[in-house]
Amino acid sequence: MNRPVPTLTLWPSSLRFLSFITLQITKPGLLTSPFLNDPLPSSHGYTHPTSLIQRGEATSYNVRFLVTCTSPISLLTTSMTPSQLPGEVLLQIIEHVLSDIPKKNRDSKLQVGPSQQAKELAMVDNTFRAAVDNYYQRAFHTFHPNGEPTVLGSLQPWIPRHDCPMSEHMLFWQERLGSAWPGTADLEEQISDFDERKPHNVRSVRVDTRVPGxxxxxxxxxxxxxxxHTWMLSAALLCRIAQPNPRLRVLHLRLSAHADFYTVIEGLIASNPRLTDIVIEDDSHPDLDGLRRPVLDLASLCNDEHEDSYHELERFIIRAPALQVNAVDCGPFLSRIRSAETFCLAAYQFITRQSPWLWVLELLKNMRYVDRFEVSTSLQSNANYRTLRSTIDPIELRYLKHLVLDLAEVDARLLRRLQAPLLKHMQIRSLYPVASHGDLATNHFPNLLCATIWCPGGAIERFRFLGLRKRQYIHNIPDALHLEQEIDAAILIYVLKINPSLPTVEEVTMERPSKRARIGPSELQNEPPRPQSV
Known part of the structure; x- marks a missing residue:
């Protein structure tokens, strides 16, 4: 009996170098995958690769995606074996399938990881097996993220406080990592995959080293x-990937708060000078109940050996509410983030020589191209820092659109120095009233679209502080809060735009006129003359 040969059917939408192709792979007897169809909206320009669907005893795999070829695709509706498919097309198919997760699998508690997907694709035939092996020479991924980690200046969950209840902690991470949280990838399976593939020269690493529970x-x-024993497994996996790799560009780690782990992370980042994308997520509760708190030293993220060879980071995100960040000496680190477009440090506490808001200005002064910026602390401390002795010039941030600041002090001393004409989304939480050091100038952020502020005091004062007129935000504040003097909650407003060409209308204040102003002219004529004093 002849063994059935897998076939591929292509329907190119145009005979150009850049074409949309619909691919169907049919393999008799292939195991069923738990994936479902998952087309993306047409506005994305392409359709996400769909999944393996069982059809009787055969299984089909349909893909419609954007492919780039070095030569024109001259295939009309036809069938072929995988070995006849152009190599660049086959590699893009594998990368497209393994780089993303089907939408309907994001909320499941037992996620289908990239390793299982790769094994299923490798079962098609030897050509697909070779393509999968080629992909894993460039990337080692063991979990699918719940969307790309980024910074949003609106409708973003606040970092949990150091004494927060478990419900607040859960809400934050379920919003970040999906409803499958706190599900983790199997540590032993990841170690086995690493030892089997030996990905020592990959360009991208995405590993989940968290300790379950x-x-x-x-x-x-x-x-x-x-x-x-589970901590030992986590440490074994982390030590495997913490090796110098001259080709490593992307690093995405999930880990638990262990003091010794972050020493390994410092060495990993410092010994890989070509890193341009770093994401570290630590979902441990801020209250460690007596455990030694981990510390990340920003100065240790660079070493003298690679000082001149470091590539500038494009994205740097650390979300770890239980992590303490030592920022006393971070000069070399500042030079490494000069070109960063996305920057986030959400940690337990920052150790600095000056007030945290002054340190934030120092960061922004070295990040002229930043588009999304966040600095948040879980521990709100009012410690005494040294006073400012030198003036700070305004900082021009021409590309900043999203700003999140969750510090002990956020007021006009900080925001007045930020020249951000494109800023649209702002989220601020402060231990003290934001208007305690005056208000910003009118129209200081001309393109501000929405703002969320959480601080002591009333609602009106919060947004008047931003240089907004009352009619620009009053429509978002409930009537019951207009006269409240203390509101312990976040308030979100959408800024009403005012046509700058129209004359400015002064705010009308209703005051009771004086008694003399209420007397008519006729009454003034009949009024007896006042006695003259001698």
Whole structure:
């Protein structure tokens, strides 16, 4: 009996170098995948690769995607074996399938990881197996992110406080990592995949080294003593990927708050000078119940050996509410983030020589091209810092659109120095009233679209501080809050735009006129003369 040969059917939409292609792979007897069809909206310009669907005893795999070829595609509706498919097309198929997760799998608790997807694709035939191996020579991914990590200046969850209840902690991470949180990838399976593939020269690493169950335990100390073996597995996986790799460009790690882990992370970032994309997510609760708190030293992210060979980072995101960041000496690190477009440091506390808001200005002064910026702390401290002795010039941020600041002090001393004409989304939380050091000039942020402010005081004062007129935001504040003097909650407003060509209308204040002004002219004529004093 002849073995059935897998066939591929292509329908090119045009005979150009850049074409939309619909691909159908049919393999008799292939195991069924749990994926479902997942087309993207047509506005994206292409359709996401769909999944394996069982049709009787055969399984088909349909893909419609944008492909770039070095030569024109002259295939009309036809069938061919995978070995006849152009190599660049086959590699793009594999990369397209393994780089994203089907939409309907994001909320499942047992996620289908890239390793399982790769094994299913490798079962098609030897050509697909070779293509999968080629892909894993460039990327080692063990989990699918719930969307690209980024910074949003509106409708973004606040970093959980150091003494927050577990419900607030869960809400933050379910918003970040999806409803499948706190599900983690299997540590032993990831170690096995690494040892099998030996990805020591890959360009992209995405690994989940979190310890299952640690993020939701109410007693971290006792849990650690009884689950020490899982910490050993996590450390074994982390040490495998923490090797110098001259080709490494992208690093995305998920880990648990262990003091020794971040020493490994410092060495990993410092020893890979070509890194341009760093994302670290630590979903541990800010209250570690007596465990030694991990510390990340920003000065240790660079070393003297590679000082002149570091590539500038394009994205740098660290979200770790239990992590303490040492920023006393971060000069070399500042030179590494000069071209960053997305920057986020959301940690437990920042150790600095000056007030955190002054350190934020120092960061922004070295990040002229930043588009999304966030600095948030879980521990709101009012410690005494040294006073400012030198003036700070205005900082021009021509590309800044999203700004998130969650610090002990956020007021006009900081925002007045930011010249951000394109800023649209702002989210601020402060331990003190934002208007405690005056208000911003009118129209200081001319393109501001929405703003969220959480601080002591009333609602009107918060947005008057931004240099907005009352009619630009009053429509978003409930009537019951107009006269409230203390509101302990976040308030979101959408700024009403005012045509700058129209004359400015002064705010009308209703005041009771004086008694003399209420007397008519006729009454004034009949009024007896006042006695003259001698």
């Amino acid at each position: 640690f993020s939701r335990t109410p007693d971290c100390l006792s849990w650690t003593k009884s689950n020490f």
